[in-house]
Amino acid sequence: MKSILLFLIGLQLFSCDKMKTKDKMDKKIVIAHRGASGYLPEHTMESKAMAFAMNPDFIEQDLVLSKDDVPIVIHDIYLDDVTDVATKFPTRKREDNRYYVIDFTFKELQTLAVSERFNPATGEQFYPNRYPKGKGNFKLHSLQQEIELIQGLNTTTQKNIGIYPEIKAPKFHQNEGKNLTEIVLKVLADYGYKTKNDACILQCFDAKELERIRKELHSELFLVQLIEFPEALKNLAHFATYADGIGPWYKQILKQKLDGEWQFTSVVADAHALGLKLHPYTFRADQLEDFSSFEEMLQTLLIDANIDGAFTDFPDLVVKFLDTQK
Ligand code: CA
Numbered sequence: 001m002k003s004i005l006l007f008l009i010g011l012q013l014f015s016c017d018k019m020k021t022k023d024k025m026d027k028k029i030v031i032a033h034r035g036a037s038g039y040l041p042e043h044t045m046e047s048k049a050m051a052f053a054m055n056p057d058f059i060e061q062d063l064v065l066s067k068d069d070v071p072i073v074i075h076d077i078y079l080d081d082v083t084d085v086a087t088k089f090p091t092r093k094r095e096d097n098r099y100y101v102i103d104f105t106f107k108e109l110q111t112l113a114v115s116e117r118f119n120p121a122t123g124e125q126f127y128p129n130r131y132p133k134g135k136g137n138f139k140l141h142s143l144q145q146e147i148e149l150i151q152g153l154n155t156t157t158q159k160n161i162g163i164y165p166e167i168k169a170p171k172f173h174q175n176e177g178k179n180l181t182e183i184v185l186k187v188l189a190d191y192g193y194k195t196k197n198d199a200c201i202l203q204c205f206d207a208k209e210l211e212r213i214r215k216e217l218h219s220e221l222f223l224v225q226l227i228e229f230p231e232a233l234k235n236l237a238h239f240a241t242y243a244d245g246i247g248p249w250y251k252q253i254l255k256q257k258l259d260g261e262w263q264f265t266s267v268v269a270d271a272h273a274l275g276l277k278l279h280p281y282t283f284r285a286d287q288l289e290d291f292s293s294f295e296e297m298l299q300t301l302l303i304d305a306n307i308d309g310a311f312t313d314f315p316d317l318v319v320k321f322l323d324t325q326k
Contacts, residue, residue, distance in 0.1 A: 029057040029309035038313035056315040058164040070106040071143040080120040083112040114138035162199030170209040214242035245277035283312035
């Protein structure tokens with residue numbers, strides 16, 4: 001009996017649930033990319049609730065502003081590849097034939113049906129083996145609504161799962177006369193996300209904007225510089241002047257496979273030498289490309305290359321893999 005009690009106390013002491021974000025970073029983390037998007041349409045509340053139940057460390061929110069300045073959780077500035085906007089509001093497209101989130105009020109956006117991602121030109125589903133396109137009853141939601149879902153679930157489950165918001169296309173928003181970043185920072189602060197002690201990591205591809213967030217807006221949040229093009233890897237030392245981590249494409253870590261052994265670029269060692277964590281994107285069990293199995297991808301990048309976390313559409317599989325490493 002006594003040993004069981006000690007064991008339970010030990011579990012409590014070593015539980016990661018209540019860890020501060022900056023301490024949580026000392027272990028490898030799982031980021032639910034657009035929710036449990038391998039199983040349910042991306043960025044829906046259902047996808048986020050399912051992800052939460054899979055015990056990732058963080059759940060991701062991509063953010064774009066509505067016409068009335070509400071931060072909407074959606075991957076692109078467009079609506080037509082994940083909603084029925086083209087049939088509900090056929091006259092509201094721009095000259096490029098695209099429908100923009102920013103042209104619709106939050107109230108209008110909430111009337112749209114959200115679907116598994118598809119090609120708006122052909123109607124074809126992007127990942128053919130995922131949730132069937134056009135089925136179910138899914139809606140768009142705001143950042144505030146999603147934070148309330150995650151914080152509410154943290155209360156009822158006694159967990160401390162974090163959020164991992166991304167400022168999308170800041171220049172586009174500026175050209176439209178809007179300041180997405182400042183609106184998002186205000187919402188985050190209102191919900192208690194202000195410093196590296198809070199369960200929040202803020203990410204952005206736009207390096208100027210992320211630098212501004214640290215140096216001009218004086219955010220104390222954990223910041224991750226996303227990296228699209230390999231040329232940007234030359235700027236790691238500069239990124240380290242404002243960011244706490246980088247989010248490269250996972251292929252930027254792989255060099256080549258020689259005699260069955262993966263060789264790596266210097267990006268992990270270079271980033272670690274500067275004190276930067278690495279959270280590469282995107283780990284998809286149904287899009288393996290360089291690997292023969294998802295297990296090989298996880299072993300190669302998380303263990304052999306020694307990255308610090310993974311954005312994944314399949315959070316359950318990565319959580320399970322890391323559990324087996326303990
Ligand atoms: Ca993202």
